Amino acid sequence: MKNSEPIIKVDHLFYRYEKENVLEDISIEVPKGAFLGIVGPNGSGKSTLLKHLLGLLKIQQGKIQLFGTEIRSFKDWDRIGFVSQKANSFNTGFPATVYEVVLSGLTRKIGLFRFGSREDRKKVDHILESVGMLDFKNRNIGELSGGQQQRVFIARALVSEPDLLILDEPTVGVDAQNVNQFYDMLENLNKELHITLVLVTHDIGVISDKVTHVACLNKNLHFHGSTFEFNALKERDLSSIYGHDVQVITHHH
Template identity: 55%
Template structure:
């Protein structure tokens, strides 16, 4: 039986008087490739902050790797890649290798020296995303898709067991999106990294995912991708209050 890496039980959260999440129950097991679907304002960002330990639930319980989140010490087991394209300073004076190496601080601690095999770890992380030949290139010289691969390598260098990607195709041209999803599928299958892919554009989600969760303040569906495909378009539109294109 596969082990649960994330288990949320009846979790609710609100900002002052605005309830954002209500009675969320969600289970992510090792090896899953989960697409978390939701429009702007559906609570996706808040859900991520709860998993990452940046917020605490008002009610309910969160377990990470079988341990209560309040006592969980191995945050380096969870890698996180945010939307970066619109906010990233392309003039930042750092090489690809330096950017990826900075991800080791999560594993070693901010003020501790890097491991002796740091360069080897950086090389393997870049190779995993097909960017090893760009190690000496300035990060600002890369395309949006290449930069995003580098930021994934930065998350991978700490050797996480779970990788969370928040709308990672922002800033990537349409032609390169499928190649990007091929890379994620390779990491999921070949490197056995459990993944949560957060998106609001359900039309471009790859068929490579294994599970789907539909979020709009509460979880309307959570299950296998094949089961999600049997749900009617009318039902999905009702969950979100307007027309939403299904995964194809």
Template identity: 30%
Template sequence: MLSLQHVSKTVDEQTLVSDVSFDVEAGQCVGLIGPNGAGKSTLMKLISGMYDVSDGQVLLFGQNVKRWSHKKKAQRVSVLTQDGLAPYPMTVYDTVMMGRYPHLKFFQRESADDLNRVDHVLALTGLTDLKDQMLDTLSGGERQRVAIAKAMVQEPDLLLLDEPTSFLDIGYQTEVLNIVKAWQQRTGLTVLMVLHDLNLAAQYCDRLILINQGEIVKQGSSDDILTTETLEAVYRTTPQIVRHPIKDIPQILL
């Protein structure tokens, strides 16, 4: 599905990412974690093709990301940046419908099937009652739901999420991630997401990749990564690791 092979990125003689290699298999949910400035968002931009690699290669579905046209890539990959949707004076419905555009030919109008897909996704994400509201009247959490609905309508095979829960309260955080998890389980979607909250990463990701100073420190299950020794070395603080009372996964107390 996705393969990074010895990927590096250098800007003005500063190395942002150095010799990073990992694979994401179809149907997995993988979390990129690490401290601020570790290179997580840079990696996401390299994967999406927004940045060109300085060395190595990024393969999407077995083909170098540089060889994908924007339209073909948008038919199979959806990207949600940490900035989310800007509060434009545009309706929720029209915003979500934009997710269908990669599947339309030039000057082709939306079909009845496209309209039905949008209505279905609005219902799944609890946005039906908000479909006629303007984005600039919504809260940040509501706009993030709209962003996910737009991505769902796009029907990608791979979803890239860069800090999808930034600036959201705990209610909206779990709401957004529950929508993504249900979508993944329903369709076999592959997800790669950057998360700062390590507890959320442990709860929602099948595998974690810990990055620091542009390099992979360790990758594996939450039990492999979220240990006192590893986190103390990377984050320079001493956490207390406890077990989640229901899911029996590591959770962090400071």
């Protein structure tokens, strides 16, 4: 793959449920190494766009390319990791350690109910360290806070070494005190491990503070560009996207 080729390329994507358009003429490019934040109000089409990127919805109109390949013929799904809003609904009685949960991210490679090779175990330790959870590796997943669980789920998605990580509202269920640390961790993963990230979030303050690129979605694509360009937008411009007053509060450290 050429460096100049975007990891994700969406061209003139439309999607409708029954008679209502949910996405209208969406075109987005995500370059390698970017950290894209997708923001928009409830019902703006963010989840529908994510389902398209993950191959879960059939394209009605438009085109999507992943790593330079048309999504219809894309087979390398191991190159994409996904983290959903799990912390909010996770079964805290689930009998597995942090280590076992992360190792399960290698199931396709090593098979079910295997302990993994020495190399696999080193890989699990390394990725747990990168998300700040190595000290918890023998702890039961149900004993952790929502924020800690989400870090473990991110480690599970990363252990297979994907080139792209997609996160859907990952701070749902994470207490406010830990949200900043959580976003710091994502920023470090992007900068230090050079993983391309796509983050769907309601938190506009994080967008202006952490990501490299921003897409504002509300059925149409109202903005797509660098964080620098996004930060130059006036609050009244954002309010017109959201349909109500919006105040941007950045997260200082």
